[in-house]
Amino acid sequence: MQEAVELNLTTLVVNKPFEQGKRMFVAALFVCAIASAALAGLLPLQVSIVTVFLFAGPHNWFELRYFITRLPVRFGRSRAFFMTAFIGVASLTVAYISLPLLYRTTGWSYEASLTAIALWNTLLLAWLTTLVFFRSKQKPRSDGAWVIPIAFALCAFNWLAPELFGLMLVYVHPLIALWFLDKHLQRNRPHWVPAYRRSLLLVPLTVGLLVWQLWGTDSLTEDNGLFWRITQHSGAELLPQVSSHLLVSVHLFLEMLHYFVWLLALPLLGPFLIGRKARQNLLARFWELDSLPIARHPRGFPKTVAAMLLVGLAVVLLLWVGFSIDYATTRDVYFTVAIAHVIAEAPFLMKMFQ
Amino acid sequence: MKTLRIVACLVVLALSVVLVRADIAKPKTTPQENKSLYTSIEVIPDAKATDARLQIRQSTLNDLRAALNGEPGNAALASTITRSSTRTIIAGLLMFLSVSFGGVWLVRAFRSGQGLRRTEKIAAIALIAVATFGAAAIITRGNAGPPPTYRWRNLPTALAGGQSTYGPVILEIVPDDPNSSIGMKLTIPLKKQKPNGEDE
Numbered sequence: 001m002q003e004a005v006e007l008n009l010t011t012l013v014v015n016k017p018f019e020q021g022k023r024m025f026v027a028a029l030f031v032c033a034i035a036s037a038a039l040a041g042l043l044p045l046q047v048s049i050v051t052v053f054l055f056a057g058p059h060n061w062f063e064l065r066y067f068i069t070r071l072p073v074r075f076g077r078s079r080a081f082f083m084t085a086f087i088g089v090a091s092l093t094v095a096y097i098s099l100p101l102l103y104r105t106t107g108w109s110y111e112a113s114l115t116a117i118a119l120w121n122t123l124l125l126a127w128l129t130t131l132v133f134f135r136s137k138q139k140p141r142s143d144g145a146w147v148i149p150i151a152f153a154l155c156a157f158n159w160l161a162p163e164l165f166g167l168m169l170v171y172v173h174p175l176i177a178l179w180f181l182d183k184h185l186q187r188n189r190p191h192w193v194p195a196y197r198r199s200l201l202l203v204p205l206t207v208g209l210l211v212w213q214l215w216g217t218d219s220l221t222e223d224n225g226l227f228w229r230i231t232q233h234s235g236a237e238l239l240p241q242v243s244s245h246l247l248v249s250v251h252l253f254l255e256m257l258h259y260f261v262w263l264l265a266l267p268l269l270g271p272f273l274i275g276r277k278a279r280q281n282l283l284a285r286f287w288e289l290d291s292l293p294i295a296r297h298p299r300g301f302p303k304t305v306a307a308m309l310l311v312g313l314a315v316v317l318l319l320w321v322g323f324s325i326d327y328a329t330t331r332d333v334y335f336t337v338a339i340a341h342v343i344a345e346a347p348f349l350m351k352m353f354q
Numbered sequence: 355m356k357t358l359r360i361v362a363c364l365v366v367l368a369l370s371v372v373l374v375r376a377d378i379a380k381p382k383t384t385p386q387e388n389k390s391l392y393t394s395i396e397v398i399p400d401a402k403a404t405d406a407r408l409q410i411r412q413s414t415l416n417d418l419r420a421a422l423n424g425e426p427g428n429a430a431l432a433s434t435i436t437r438s439s440t441r442t443i444i445a446g447l448l449m450f451l452s453v454s455f456g457g458v459w460l461v462r463a464f465r466s467g468q469g470l471r472r473t474e475k476i477a478a479i480a481l482i483a484v485a486t487f488g489a490a491a492i493i494t495r496g497n498a499g500p501p502p503t504y505r506w507r508n509l510p511t512a513l514a515g516g517q518s519t520y521g522p523v524i525l526e527i528v529p530d531d532p533n534s535s536i537g538m539k540l541t542i543p544l545k546k547q548k549p550n551g552e553d554e
Contacts, residue, residue: 153456
């Protein structure tokens with residue numbers, strides 16, 4: 001009885017700001033999408049440099065914090081899942097970082113390097129498939145067998161065109177943030193989900209608009225190493241018949257949405273309940289350790305979590321210093337090491353599926 | 355004696371085969387393939403210009419140099435798809451496994467009587483769509499894109515109107531022709547049009 005009263009009170013507390021905030025949230029999403037598309041279309045290279053400088057490090061810190069939020073205090077039945085996830089993230093990251101080093105030191109042929117990339121992509125797919133299996137075992141009436149044919153089909157595409165598969169990851173990764181936001185809203189603000197999903201239509205529309213406007217434009221000038229790196233990252237070398245202006249703009253637009261989700265939407269739209277109590281301040285305070293179950297729990301690890309977040313903060317500052325001293329090299333290093341956060345998103349997203 | 359005669363005949367026959375190299379196929383004369391590069395060109399009629407000018411971007415020139423040296427430079431999308439037989443075999447094998455496992459899974463899901471869940475339905479639709487589109491693309495060459503002639507179809511009108519036209523072009527290095535002193539040649543794919551505007 002008391003629990004029912006508490007639940008009703010919580011619903012009352014929560015429902016009013018739900019409706020007030022929903023419109024603001026959708027409006028913010030529209031403004032961000034349109035502003036991002038405009039900036040990405042008009043000044044792709046310049047905005048790319050500024051965006052990566054400002055947001056690359058902090059968004060990784062927020063991702064780390066979010067993943068810690070989703071970690072259970074004890075793995076329990078999920079031990080195999082989490083162990084596979086952590087081992088996979090670590091080993092795939094090390095392998096990914098080793099690839100360019102091996103390429104330089106061993107003098108591989110172009111074909112050999114493509115085979116190495118294809119192998120890495122295959123390992124990534126095998127790891128993802130294993131995780132899906134572990135996850136499906138934890139859910140009743142769930143059969144993870146459907147993932148096998150899809151994984152094999154993706155593997156086949158990867159072996160045909162390993163570089164295009166890698167480019168696909170570059171473009172798909174920013175969209176994963178939108179999926180995280182969807183799952184997050186389902187848990188914390190289910191009333192917002194229909195409006196959010198409708199507003200997602202803006203993404204393909206905006207991408208379509210960018211394609212329409214920039215299809216026939218001249219490719220961007222690559223008169224220095226940095227501009228060349230940015231266009232290569234967007235796939236200018238793999239898709240020479242597409243204007244690099246279009247490629248960089250579309251990629252930058254998606255990246256900006258990705259940063260918007262990780263830096264604004266997810267941190268600000270924290271849960272209304274902390275444990276069983278309603279949050280005092282409706283805007284989440286990301287510096288409060290109380291909102292992290294693994295730190296709040298009596299058997300949790302508050303000191304370890306605090307240390308991890310502080311080290312993360314130091315890395316963000318170091319990244320800014322690096323960008324200030326040598327932007328191009330730091331960017332290269334960042335995008336190589338940042339594969340860790342790309343891979344780490346997969347198990348945490350899977351864990352959010354009921 | 356008879357055996358010796360047969361053996362002698364066989365030896366002579368074998369020697370004659372060696373001498374005339376009868377088992378060796380006539381060597382194929384493979385014409386040397388011209389070096390080529392896929393890029394784009396803009397044709398601009400300019401009333402103020404005094405000379406016809408061909409401008410090539412530095413990056414395009416670099417790609418052309420790479421193509422001449424046989425290095426992997428900017429290649430067309432189609433050419434980025436595997437040319438390696440090993441990778442093609444692996445990809446084919448994996449595609450075979452994908453289709454096989456997909457079929458088994460579909461049959462098993464329907465036989466279990468539980469039908470398909472939402473995620474599984476999406477997976478099934480995605481798999482069938484990929485297979486269908488893939489097959490359709492291979493059969494109809496749907497991945498070939500619009501023909502290069504499409505962009506050039508309005509060139510005469512655009513030139514007459516003083517407007518520029520932009521379209522794909524293949525930069526090709528051809529052997530020297532002793533009978534011609536022309537340094538470069540631009541061929542535009544234009545088709546004659548019928549009075550009703552359709553291509554002949």
